[in-house]
Amino acid sequence: MTDWRERLSVPRDQFVPSVVWVAAPATDGFVSVSREEDESRWRALIDADEPIVTQVDDGETPPGGLGLQPSSSCSQPSLVATMLDALEVHEGHRVLEIGTGTGWNAALLSERAGEAGHVVSIEVDPDVADNARDALVRVGHAPLVVTADGTGGHPRDAPYDRVICTASVRRIPRPWIDQTRPGGLIVTPWGTDYGYDALLRLDVHEDGSASGRCGMSLAFMRVRHQRRQFLDPTAEEQAEADATTTARSGQEFFEITAFPRAAFTIGLRVPYCYVTVEDLDVDHRRIEFHDARTASWARVAMVRGADSFEVRQLGPRRLWDEVDDAYAWWRDHGKPTPDRYGLTVHPDGEHTVWIDTSAGEHRWSL
Numbered sequence: 001m002t003d004w005r006e007r008l009s010v011p012r013d014q015f016v017p018s019v020v021w022v023a024a025p026a027t028d029g030f031v032s033v034s035r036e037e038d039e040s041r042w043r044a045l046i047d048a049d050e051p052i053v054t055q056v057d058d059g060e061t062p063p064g065g066l067g068l069q070p071s072s073s074c075s076q077p078s079l080v081a082t083m084l085d086a087l088e089v090h091e092g093h094r095v096l097e098i099g100t101g102t103g104w105n106a107a108l109l110s111e112r113a114g115e116a117g118h119v120v121s122i123e124v125d126p127d128v129a130d131n132a133r134d135a136l137v138r139v140g141h142a143p144l145v146v147t148a149d150g151t152g153g154h155p156r157d158a159p160y161d162r163v164i165c166t167a168s169v170r171r172i173p174r175p176w177i178d179q180t181r182p183g184g185l186i187v188t189p190w191g192t193d194y195g196y197d198a199l200l201r202l203d204v205h206e207d208g209s210a211s212g213r214c215g216m217s218l219a220f221m222r223v224r225h226q227r228r229q230f231l232d233p234t235a236e237e238q239a240e241a242d243a244t245t246t247a248r249s250g251q252e253f254f255e256i257t258a259f260p261r262a263a264f265t266i267g268l269r270v271p272y273c274y275v276t277v278e279d280l281d282v283d284h285r286r287i288e289f290h291d292a293r294t295a296s297w298a299r300v301a302m303v304r305g306a307d308s309f310e311v312r313q314l315g316p317r318r319l320w321d322e323v324d325d326a327y328a329w330w331r332d333h334g335k336p337t338p339d340r341y342g343l344t345v346h347p348d349g350e351h352t353v354w355i356d357t358s359a360g361e362h363r364w365s366l
Contacts, residue, residue, distance in 0.1 A: 083164065084164075103132030160180050194270065230274055231290045
């Protein structure tokens, strides 16, 4: 395949703001990098095939402060190219983008749709949207940038030939399908609360349904009202939690937490469960499972060389038991990889996940 640099016709340095954010492992947060103060470092970030965090904490943390959560970014260039290729935008297409961000992707979409096409890009954050509009004007592109919640689409300019989302979603919003013409395509990062998402491409059908298959692993920020949440029980709550042990091995826990292995399946079978992994030192690891909706929590405390590991569980759901059952299901059903899964969104909004074919034996509602 052609190198991503040749597939992206608009340079991203014209869109990335002068202040960006980088991880600071010593603080477990993010610190700012200013083009004015450190041009060479800023430029290195621009030129790398890596995502760039352009906002933290929904804009609440100013440059010079310590950011805790990325809230807007400029995506990895090679991944941008892959998603645009999957979208298959052609001259004259009407395109809806959810997640304007810096505006770079909207410019790339405008180039592909051409003067005969029309691009609408929706951004939930007013400041981010304003900065994107300014950047787009500077480079001579004029997509319509709308400040709104992108999960509602933009019905005024529908129907669209193509819809693309640059944030991940747990459920496909019904307006996206309703605003896409039959035969059109929707491309989005999609997944569960458990962990990484998959690139999903849906074909929209005459009956109002949409279906398609999962692809490569992605790590995108969630749309704001679907963000993953974790619990942090007090020491007293942890001490009172139900305590058991598990004899699952280190290799099995690798499969339980790795996207190419069992993690994607576990997420599809254990709803609203968010997994976190923390290495305390070279010999101790904590794997935690969170459902903030029901205040359910579980922890597996791994110790190198141990024959079994302590498990503690809180709340109405026994999250570790559910995860363990889902892992056993994955093993018993041939260890399906993420690319064997597909999704059908029915006209009534029901989401059905399936393995290999939508009419096959293994399918269930989410």
